[in-house]
Amino acid sequence: MSSLAARRRHPAAILLVLLLGLVITGGLYAALAPKNADAAPDNSKTVAAGQKLFQSNCASCHGLDAAGGDGGPSLVGVGAAAVDFQVSTGRMPLANPGIQAQRGPVQFSNEEISQLAAYVASLGPGPGIPSKDLTSGGGDIAKGGELFRVNCAMCHNFAGSGGALTRGKFAPNLMDVSGQQIYEAMETGPQSMPVFNNSNLSPQDKKDIISFLMNVKTETSPGGWTLGSLGPVPEGLFAWTIGIGMLIVIAVWLGKKAA
Amino acid sequence: MSNEHSPQEGAVANEESGGVVATRDDEQSLPARFSNPGLAPHVHRLGDSDEKAARRSERQVAGLFTLSMIATVLFIVAYFTIGEKTSVTLPISGKVGALHAALGVTLAVSLLGIGLGAIHWAKTLMSDTEVVEERHVQRSDDEARDGAVKVVMDGVESSQFKRRPLIKYTLGGALGLFALPLGLQLVGGLGPAKDVADDLKTTLWDSEVPVLGPDGKPEMKDGKPVTRPRRLMRDPEGTAIRLSDVTLGSVFHVLPEGINDTADPLNQKVKASVILISLEEDKIKSARERNWGLNGVVAFSKICTHVGCPVGLYEQTTHHLLCPCHQSTFDLTEDCKVVFGPAKRPLPQLEIKVDDAGYLYAPHGFEEPVGPSFWERDR
Numbered sequence: 299m300s301s302l303a304a305r306r307r308h309p310a311a312i313l314l315v316l317l318l319g320l321v322i323t324g325g326l327y328a329a330l331a332p333k334n335a336d337a338a339p340d341n342s343k344t345v346a347a348g349q350k351l352f353q354s355n356c357a358s359c360h361g362l363d364a365a366g367g368d369g370g371p372s373l374v375g376v377g378a379a380a381v382d383f384q385v386s387t388g389r390m391p392l393a394n395p396g397i398q399a400q401r402g403p404v405q406f407s408n409e410e411i412s413q414l415a416a417y418v419a420s421l422g423p424g425p426g427i428p429s430k431d432l433t434s435g436g437g438d439i440a441k442g443g444e445l446f447r448v449n450c451a452m453c454h455n456f457a458g459s460g461g462a463l464t465r466g467k468f469a470p471n472l473m474d475v476s477g478q479q480i481y482e483a484m485e486t487g488p489q490s491m492p493v494f495n496n497s498n499l500s501p502q503d504k505k506d507i508i509s510f511l512m513n514v515k516t517e518t519s520p521g522g523w524t525l526g527s528l529g530p531v532p533e534g535l536f537a538w539t540i541g542i543g544m545l546i547v548i549a550v551w552l553g554k555k556a557a
Numbered sequence: 558m559s560n561e562h563s564p565q566e567g568a569v570a571n572e573e574s575g576g577v578v579a580t581r582d583d584e585q586s587l588p589a590r591f592s593n594p595g596l597a598p599h600v601h602r603l604g605d606s607d608e609k610a611a612r613r614s615e616r617q618v619a620g621l622f623t624l625s626m627i628a629t630v631l632f633i634v635a636y637f638t639i640g641e642k643t644s645v646t647l648p649i650s651g652k653v654g655a656l657h658a659a660l661g662v663t664l665a666v667s668l669l670g671i672g673l674g675a676i677h678w679a680k681t682l683m684s685d686t687e688v689v690e691e692r693h694v695q696r697s698d699d700e701a702r703d704g705a706v707k708v709v710m711d712g713v714e715s716s717q718f719k720r721r722p723l724i725k726y727t728l729g730g731a732l733g734l735f736a737l738p739l740g741l742q743l744v745g746g747l748g749p750a751k752d753v754a755d756d757l758k759t760t761l762w763d764s765e766v767p768v769l770g771p772d773g774k775p776e777m778k779d780g781k782p783v784t785r786p787r788r789l790m791r792d793p794e795g796t797a798i799r800l801s802d803v804t805l806g807s808v809f810h811v812l813p814e815g816i817n818d819t820a821d822p823l824n825q826k827v828k829a830s831v832i833l834i835s836l837e838e839d840k841i842k843s844a845r846e847r848n849w850g851l852n853g854v855v856a857f858s859k860i861c862t863h864v865g866c867p868v869g870l871y872e873q874t875t876h877h878l879l880c881p882c883h884q885s886t887f888d889l890t891e892d893c894k895v896v897f898g899p900a901k902r903p904l905p906q907l908e909i910k911v912d913d914a915g916y917l918y919a920p921h922g923f924e925e926p927v928g929p930s931f932w933e934r935d936r
Binding site: 389444445448452453461462463464465469487489490491492493494495497518519520521522523524552553554555556 | 600602603604642644649650651652653654657658661676683685732791792793798799801802803804805806807808809810834867869870871872873874875877879881884886896897
């Protein structure tokens with residue numbers, strides 16, 4: 299890391315990086331021309347800054363040119379959405395290799411995340427960061443609920459509280475993530491999650507699902523304490539420990555002689 | 558235990574030791590029989606001797622009953638005043654519906670007040686002196702038994718039941734036959750056995766849909782409607798899917814075309830639900846699975862072969878399909894064979910092809926019955 303940092307201070311390196319970024323961005327844009335209008339800002343300065351960040355923080359796994367490396371997959375073509383999702387939820391940079399990258403403290407500022415995203419987006423066309431009007435609710439909640447139950451609820455639970463997968467993997471809780479992160483996850487399919495591209499769930503469908511989840515979050519629980527909306531396991535646990543415990547206490551009191 | 562001792566020995570031991578009737582010869586020397594220890598001496602409660610304490614108990618019981626009354630009144634008030642949509646944020650449970658929370662708490666307190674008051678009353682004030690009630694012989698004396706038999710026999714005689722066999726046999730027949738309708742409902746309610754088995758062996762994918770002409774009416778040829786195999790449609794939208802839509806790592810939840818035009822769409826859905834997944838073609842180890850798919854896009858029945866839950870949890874990284882009910886896990890790279898859990902058979906695959914319009918369709922149905930086992934299933 300220190301040798302990298304030392305090389306970075308060399309003025310020629312900055313020029314080289316700038317040049318490389320420009321050539322890659324320009325070349326790939328001309329060659330592949332991503333259809334997605336909001337794919338990525340092609341600001342070369344942002345890209346260059348992103349590349350710097352990438353090489354000092356991500357390259358040890360993903361390779362210096364992001365083509366994949368020791369343990370990390372290639373990031374060519376994953377798009378800005380994947381980077382924004384992984385980094386803004388604190389999953390990347392990976393704290394330690396395990397069965398599944400988990401949410402953690404976010405390591406970068408919003409500006410740095412957008413720089414990283416711009417750099418990775420410049421490597422190849424991929425899903426871009428969704429626009430605000432698709433990720434901030436206001437869609438059809440009923441439709442979103444139906445789509446959620448067909449496509450998402452089997453892993454993420456009927457109320458978006460998450461659930462277990464095989465061998466220690468799990469689908470995370472959706473209640474404390476932003477609409478933008480939900481949208482990006484559907485579009486890019488991080489880790490075990492499959493991809494829900496725009497022909498499977500259209501942008502409007504995704505907006506409806508996000509609106510449904512936002513409604514679930516703010517909705518009043520009509521039946522009282524939800525116990526985390528996790529279903530029969532915590533409910534059974536509560537009945538067997540607290541409920542039966544109280545019955546035993548009352549039974550003991552009933553059988554005791556008064557003073 | 559006491560068989561080793563003669564009765565005489567026991568009697569002697571009883572006289573000598575008082576309490577213990579007889580002892581065994583071995584080292585443990587457990588008593589063979591215990592004498593009746595009798596009742597423990599009665600312990601008086603505070604309230605039995607101290608009038609002040611008794612009055613305090615009285616006030617406590619009355620307090621609990623009053624608490625119950627207050628809670629009941631509050632229940633009625635809450636029922637009429639709190640709106641159904643009002644919510645309240647409580648310490649542990651968070652945001653809950655105010656009406657139901659209030660009704661639950663007040664009803665619990667009113668019922669608990671009555672119960673706790675009654676128990677407290679019984680324990681502190683009601684008489685608690687021990688009473689001995691001797692058991693008596695259960696058998697009635699011979700006179701009463703004879704009397705009862707006579708009453709029955711007199712009844713039989715006066716009804717002329719024995720003298721009139723016609724009544725006897727027709728009554729027997731009527732009562733006997735009456736049991737039939739009760740049993741018939743149970744057996745008949747199981748449905749026609751053969752049809753059900755046939756129904757379980759086929760899905761909507763086995764049948765075809767009519768081709769519509771430009772005028773929106775079914776096309777006819779030689780007096781018969783022209784049909785074509787069913788396309789794969791997105792659940793719930795019911796839109797057709799192109800092969801290019803199914804990008805790598807995608808999962809589509811699929812229903813057969815025209816499922817909502819059937820008489821019983823839900824019954825069809827529980828058999829014909831399909832999951833359409835795209836994975837790298839070279840990851841697929843089975844040649845048949847590759848051939849029945851298209852460029853690594855494969856379709857499998859979504860109905861678990863264990864007890865029929867929808868198998869929907871697809872892990873993109875491991876290519877495993879997990880059933881949420883009992884954790885049966887299917888390996889998508891090898892004909893969806895079972896790699897974990899109670900399921901015994903792989904998920905049946907649905908062959909897919911692309912039609913002239915570019916949409917995915919199933920040229921034929923599943924080759925074996927989908928879902929869990931049933932009696933008439935061949936294997």
